[in-house]
Amino acid sequence: MDELNISVEEVCKTIHKSRDFVINAVQQGMMPGSVVVSKTGIRSVHIPRKAFEAYMNEWNTSPTDKVIQALFKKYTKE
Template sequence: MNENISVDEVMRITHKSREFIINAIENGSFPGSFTKTKNGTRCVHIPRKAFEEYMNHFYRTTSDELIIALVNELTKKA
């Protein structure tokens, strides 16, 4: 298995844009590292293990249980 995960794969998993992911890596809020070339192009490296840990422990999405609870609560009041 490749030790790094591609930006395209991260985009597909997180539903975020390439620019969002690269900016998050650059400002330190997302796992990975980057280098800038002389012409300003940013090259990023995202370790697969760090990405998986981030997604499993820190990244929060709306859960099915929360959606069901909200629908039940809203239909109760209607």
């Protein structure tokens, strides 16, 4: 196990998505990491663990928490 990188399988389990979803998200720049496509079409994926953890921490707290707080403030004012 590589401490600096996180496997695609571990990411799949964390976000409850398929392997293709994770690889496509990295390839499209929606998730941190890089994808190298070989001449035969095989995709090799590199996802830095710290970048993934930072992505998840930011993704889990916004915008949902902000939206809930704004709605709460709006509907609790008299």
